[in-house]
Amino acid sequence: MVRKRILSGMRPTGNIHLGNLHGALMNWKELQEEYDCFFFVADWHAMTSDYDATDHIKDHIRGMVIDWLSVGLSPERSTIFVQSHIKEHAELFLILSMITPLAWLERNPTYKEQIAQLKNKDLSTFGFLGYPVLQAADIIMYKAHGVPVGVDQAPHVELTREIARRFNHFYGPIFPIPQTILTPTPRLLGIDGRKMSKSYNNAIYISETPDQIRAKVSQMVTDTKRARRSDPGEPNDCNVYSFHNLYTDKEAISRIEQECRKAEIGCVDCKELLAENLTRYLAPIYDKQNYYKNHPNLVTEIILEGCEKARSVAQHTMEEVRAAIKI
Ligand code: TRP
Ligand code: SF4
Numbered sequence: 001m002v003r004k005r006i007l008s009g010m011r012p013t014g015n016i017h018l019g020n021l022h023g024a025l026m027n028w029k030e031l032q033e034e035y036d037c038f039f040f041v042a043d044w045h046a047m048t049s050d051y052d053a054t055d056h057i058k059d060h061i062r063g064m065v066i067d068w069l070s071v072g073l074s075p076e077r078s079t080i081f082v083q084s085h086i087k088e089h090a091e092l093f094l095i096l097s098m099i100t101p102l103a104w105l106e107r108n109p110t111y112k113e114q115i116a117q118l119k120n121k122d123l124s125t126f127g128f129l130g131y132p133v134l135q136a137a138d139i140i141m142y143k144a145h146g147v148p149v150g151v152d153q154a155p156h157v158e159l160t161r162e163i164a165r166r167f168n169h170f171y172g173p174i175f176p177i178p179q180t181i182l183t184p185t186p187r188l189l190g191i192d193g194r195k196m197s198k199s200y201n202n203a204i205y206i207s208e209t210p211d212q213i214r215a216k217v218s219q220m221v222t223d224t225k226r227a228r229r230s231d232p233g234e235p236n237d238c239n240v241y242s243f244h245n246l247y248t249d250k251e252a253i254s255r256i257e258q259e260c261r262k263a264e265i266g267c268v269d270c271k272e273l274l275a276e277n278l279t280r281y282l283a284p285i286y287d288k289q290n291y292y293k294n295h296p297n298l299v300t301e302i303i304l305e306g307c308e309k310a311r312s313v314a315q316h317t318m319e320e321v322r323a324a325i326k327i
Helices: 018-034 043-049 057-071 088-099 102-106 109-117 131-141 151-171 210-218 239-247 250-261 267-293 296-325
Strands: 005-010 036-041 079-082 146-149 179-182
Touching: 005 018, 005 131, 018 036, 018 057, 018 146, 036 057, 043 057, 043 131, 057 079, 057 267, 057 296, 079 296, 088 131, 088 151, 088 296, 102 151, 109 131, 109 151, 131 151, 131 296, 146 151, 151 179, 151 296, 210 267, 239 250, 239 267, 250 267, 267 296
Parallel strands: 005 036, 005 146, 036 079, 146 179
Antiparallel strands: none
C-alpha cells in the first residue's frame, strides 16, 4: 500500500527545546509510523530574517538533525534532508513567484506580525515578503498530502493551497492541494511564564545536563498568588504543574494537586521532583545525542542519503513543471 505523504520543516535557529519537542517533534515521530514523511531543515528560510548573521546556520543544521534523530525520527522510515542542498527548491520558488499576486503576500498575518514585532531588524526585503512562496515550493515539490504545523504557520499552508491551485489553473493539474494538519500547541510555557521561545531566553533545551535542568526548573514561575510556603496554591495556575502532567506519574500528580491546595507541599520540593522526572524522561534522548555527536560521519551519511532521496523526487517534479510551463 502506498503511504500518504507528509512534509514539514523547521528553521535551524538553535537547539530543540521542550516546546518544540511536544509541539512538533513528538507529533512527527508518531506520523512517521503511518505516513511517508519528509522532514527538512529550512536553512534558506532561516536566512530571510538572519541574512546578516549566517555564521551559525551550518552548525545549527547538524545540531537540529542530531536532535531529531535523538528523539526518534528514523532515517529508515522518513526522508530527512536540508532545503538548500536541493537546488530545485530555488527553481520552483522562482517559478511560483511569477504567479503569486503581491496582495496575497502583503495580507499574510504572519508577515504583518513579524514586521511589527521584530522592530530592530530590517525585514523589508523581497525574500522576507516571499517567505511563504518558498514554503509553498517546499511543500508542493514533494506533492505532500498533509503538512503538520502549529497555528502560527497555518496561514502559510493556506497560501500554499492558493498558489498550487493557481499553478494548476494556468498549467494543468500537476499539484495535489495539501491539507493543513494542525498540531495542538502544548501548554508548556517558558520558565518566566511567557511562551517558550529561544528569543525570550526562557526555554529548557533537550540537550541540557541534569544540573542545568535543575537550575532552570528551580527558577520557574509558579502560582503567583502563592507568595508564602504556608499559602495554599492552585495547580491549574501553575506552569510547574503543567510540566508534571507530562513527566510525572498519575499517582504523584494527584498527590501534588491535593497537597498544593492544602499547602502541604512546598514549591521547592515540587520543583525538585519535577527536575528529577524531567531528567529521567530526557536521559535516553541525551544518550542518543551523545552517540550522534560522537559519530559525526554517521550524521553526515544520514543527511546525504536523505538529500539524495529528496532530490530524486524533486528532480522528477521539476521535469513535470518545466513541461507544464513549456520553458
Ligand atoms: N516556516 C516554517 C517555520 O518557521 C518552516 C518551514 C519552511 C516549513 N518550509 C516549510 C514548515 C514547509 C512546513 C512546511 O516553522
Ligand atoms: Fe506549583 Fe507545585 Fe508550587 Fe503548587 S506546589 S504552586 S503545583 S510548584
